[in-house]
Amino acid sequence: MLVGVPKEIKDNEFRVGMTPATVAELTHHGHAVIVERSAGLGSGLPDEEYRACGAEIVETAQDIFRRAEMIVKVKEPLAVERAMLRPGQTLFTYLHLAPDRAQTEDLIRTGAVCIAYETVTASTGGLPLLTPMSEVAGRLAPQVGAHALEKAAGGRGVLLGGVPGAPPAEVVIIGGGVAGTNAATIAIGMGAQVTILDRSLEVLRKLSMQFDGRVQTIFSTRAAVAEFVKKADLIIGAVLVPGASAPKLITRDMLPTMRPGAVIVDIAIDQGGCAETSKPTTHSHPTYVVDGIVHYCVANMPGAVARTSTFALNNATLPFTLALADKGWRKALKDDPHLRAGLNICEGKVTCEPVAVAHGLPFIAAETILQ
Numbered sequence: 546m547l548v549g550v551p552k553e554i555k556d557n558e559f560r561v562g563m564t565p566a567t568v569a570e571l572t573h574h575g576h577a578v579i580v581e582r583s584a585g586l587g588s589g590l591p592d593e594e595y596r597a598c599g600a601e602i603v604e605t606a607q608d609i610f611r612r613a614e615m616i617v618k619v620k621e622p623l624a625v626e627r628a629m630l631r632p633g634q635t636l637f638t639y640l641h642l643a644p645d646r647a648q649t650e651d652l653i654r655t656g657a658v659c660i661a662y663e664t665v666t667a668s669t670g671g672l673p674l675l676t677p678m679s680e681v682a683g684r685l686a687p688q689v690g691a692h693a694l695e696k697a698a699g700g701r702g703v704l705l706g707g708v709p710g711a712p713p714a715e716v717v718i719i720g721g722g723v724a725g726t727n728a729a730t731i732a733i734g735m736g737a738q739v740t741i742l743d744r745s746l747e748v749l750r751k752l753s754m755q756f757d758g759r760v761q762t763i764f765s766t767r768a769a770v771a772e773f774v775k776k777a778d779l780i781i782g783a784v785l786v787p788g789a790s791a792p793k794l795i796t797r798d799m800l801p802t803m804r805p806g807a808v809i810v811d812i813a814i815d816q817g818g819c820a821e822t823s824k825p826t827t828h829s830h831p832t833y834v835v836d837g838i839v840h841y842c843v844a845n846m847p848g849a850v851a852r853t854s855t856f857a858l859n860n861a862t863l864p865f866t867l868a869l870a871d872k873g874w875r876k877a878l879k880d881d882p883h884l885r886a887g888l889n890i891c892e893g894k895v896t897c898e899p900v901a902v903a904h905g906l907p908f909i910a911a912e913t914i915l916q
């Protein structure tokens with residue numbers, strides 16, 4: 546198969562769909578890979594590294610979209626990219642179609658086979674192609690939170706780890722899933738005092754075992770959230786209710802009860818945020834202050850560490866990319882129900898039920914199409 550990797554064109558997106566190592570795996574399997582010039586530069590991956598792994602470097606995105614049988618990307622295709630997709634082509638990337646009617650309609654019109662990273666499932670449960678980004682965002686949260694706690698950033702002036710004789714920061718993590726667990730790992734490593742709230746007892750049991758008493762686990766109720774945010778220097782919001790907007794657990798009236806200069810890092814901002822006062826920010830202006838509380842609400846946190854994120858994403862996508870290239874989309878999707886769950890739009894039909902429901906469009910099960 547001829548596989549193409551265009552340079553990402555979304556604002557401030559520095560990740561790339563394939564690393565040279567992924568290219569090497571594909572060429573080893575007998576496939577040809579074309580990569581747009583400087584596609585990997587934002588992740589510190591120069592063209593020479595791709596060439597050394599067997600890729601052909603091409604000048605423009607048009608060359609990629611015209612020639613490739615499968616396009617592997619990171620972000621959803623923008624309008625100019627959608628206009629270049631065509632029937633017979635497979636697109637493998639993040640799509641997030643439910644809130645995006647224009648993209649959904651355009652992808653239907655292309656006649657292409659569009660497989661979304663975010664709806665691919667795993668036999669162990671969870672969403673394996675979303676997990677690496679939650680890991681990155683979780684691990685980044687104490688780092689950006691520590692910075693926001695500095696005086697110059699408007700914070701309380703508290704060092705996360707404290708020093709002998711002066712106490713460490715109190716870090717409260719709301720939501721003990723993938724992002725929350727990774728945030729806890731780093732916060733503990735930085736010497737903070739960590740409390741995790743979750744509404745799943747199973748999750749709290751697992752965390753308690755995993756961290757062997759180094760975190761306090763608390764069952765999440767409205768009262769518990771109100772009590773713990775009061776004592777926190779740094780709050781990390783990492784809740785997720787699948788398919789729904791994040792619950793507003795930190796209400797506006799809690800802010801005056803909090804420590805002045807405390808920080809909220811709201812990782813859940815991509816689902817609307819778990820504080821009433823959260824609104825999306827960017828890497829160029831990541832924080833703002835409400836009632837003396839510093840809010841960090843960057844919706845694409847992994848973009849700050851594009852190189853790490855590119856490698857983390859490729860580790861997760863590689864087996865699926867290989868299956869699609871080796872078998873072709875039809876057989877790869879027939880053979881693997883988890884990859885099949887990623888099929889969102891197929892040759893003009895919506896094959897992902899939540900996307901069809903969100904836009905009031907007819908839904909056709911992937912199984913029907915693959916018969």
Ligand SMILES: NC(=O)c1ccc[n+]([C@@H]2O[C@H](COP(=O)([O-])OP(=O)(O)OC[C@H]3O[C@@H](n4cnc5c(N)ncnc54)[C@H](O)[C@@H]3O)[C@@H](O)[C@H]2O)c1
Nearest residue numbers: 678679682720722723724743744765784785813844845846
């Ligand atoms: N901002 C970013 O750049 C970025 C990057 C990656 C992920 N995210 C977001 O981070 C959030 C967390 O993702 P995840 O992969 O860790 O999800 P996850 O499903 O692994 O974990 C979510 C946890 O929240 C808990 N929860 C749900 N309701 C709760 C409540 N009322 N109180 C306390 N806990 C509650 C669940 O029990 C679960 O353990 C998601 O919104 C995800 O989209 C954001």
